[in-house]
Amino acid sequence: MVTVGKKGTVLPRIYDDAPAVRGVEKRVLIGPKQGAPRFVMRHFTLAPRGYSPEHAHPWEHELYILSGKGRVRFSDGAAEVGAGDFVFVPPLDRHQFLNTGDEPFEFLCVVPLTGDDG
Amino acid sequence: MVTVGKKGTVLPRIYDDAPAVRGVEKRVLIGPKQGAPRFVMRHFTLAPRGYSPEHAHPWEHELYILSGKGRVRFSDGAAEVGAGDFVFVPPLDRHQFLNTGDEPFEFLCVVPLTGDDG
Numbered sequence: 287m288v289t290v291g292k293k294g295t296v297l298p299r300i301y302d303d304a305p306a307v308r309g310v311e312k313r314v315l316i317g318p319k320q321g322a323p324r325f326v327m328r329h330f331t332l333a334p335r336g337y338s339p340e341h342a343h344p345w346e347h348e349l350y351i352l353s354g355k356g357r358v359r360f361s362d363g364a365a366e367v368g369a370g371d372f373v374f375v376p377p378l379d380r381h382q383f384l385n386t387g388d389e390p391f392e393f394l395c396v397v398p399l400t401g402d403d404g
Numbered sequence: 405m406v407t408v409g410k411k412g413t414v415l416p417r418i419y420d421d422a423p424a425v426r427g428v429e430k431r432v433l434i435g436p437k438q439g440a441p442r443f444v445m446r447h448f449t450l451a452p453r454g455y456s457p458e459h460a461h462p463w464e465h466e467l468y469i470l471s472g473k474g475r476v477r478f479s480d481g482a483a484e485v486g487a488g489d490f491v492f493v494p495p496l497d498r499h500q501f502l503n504t505g506d507e508p509f510e511f512l513c514v515v516p517l518t519g520d521d522g
Contacts, residue, residue: 322492324464374438
């Protein structure tokens with residue numbers, strides 16, 4: 287059955303285990319609980335000065351930036367991103383996301399089922 | 405390698421084959437051309453009074469509404485959606501998306517590789 291989720295109804299999981307990660311909220315919008323068979327849509331909010339861990343893993347990321355300003359760091363450089371930009375991180379590529387603005391930095395990040403910790 | 409795409413850089417494919425579909429622009433943001441191995445992130449814009457085809461298919465949709473107002477029709481009902489809402493359409497479920505507002509209705513729709521026609 288089609289499932290419609292309304293904005294603001296999903297409780298976040300908080301990641302704030304500095305120095306590895308700081309000020310990160312994750313919301314699983316669509317995943318196995320909704321019956322998703324292959325990939326998971328997650329919503330991330332990074333607080334000002336927040337950042338995700340610098341890491342690499344065997345699955346890809348497909349990101350869409352919703353609001354705020356951020357930096358994507360990768361093995362051979364970095365890029366500034368804002369609303370409407372999108373980022374593909376291939377499997378095994380090192381990467382990190384940082385809020386570089388004064389507002390929350392929000393993005394969607396879609397991964398295969400194996401790439402989400404619930 | 406990490407790929408960063410900037411807003412407004414992807415040309416749309418236009419679908420306007422009324423009565424089946426009207427006023428639909430599709431942009432493939434991340435797909436096989438970027439090296440995506442499993443799923444495709446597409447950006448859709450439905451013009452006022454635009455709609456996608458009413459159909460069903462063997463793959464799932466995972467949608468996130470970016471802006472505007474729309475209606476999701478499915479086999480046993482319908483729902484109104486707006487920015488920040490999200491929709492899971494399981495494989496084989498009948499569905500249709502319609503713009504019910506005066507502004508463009510924009511959403512992301514992620515599908516497995518087999519579900520995108522390029």
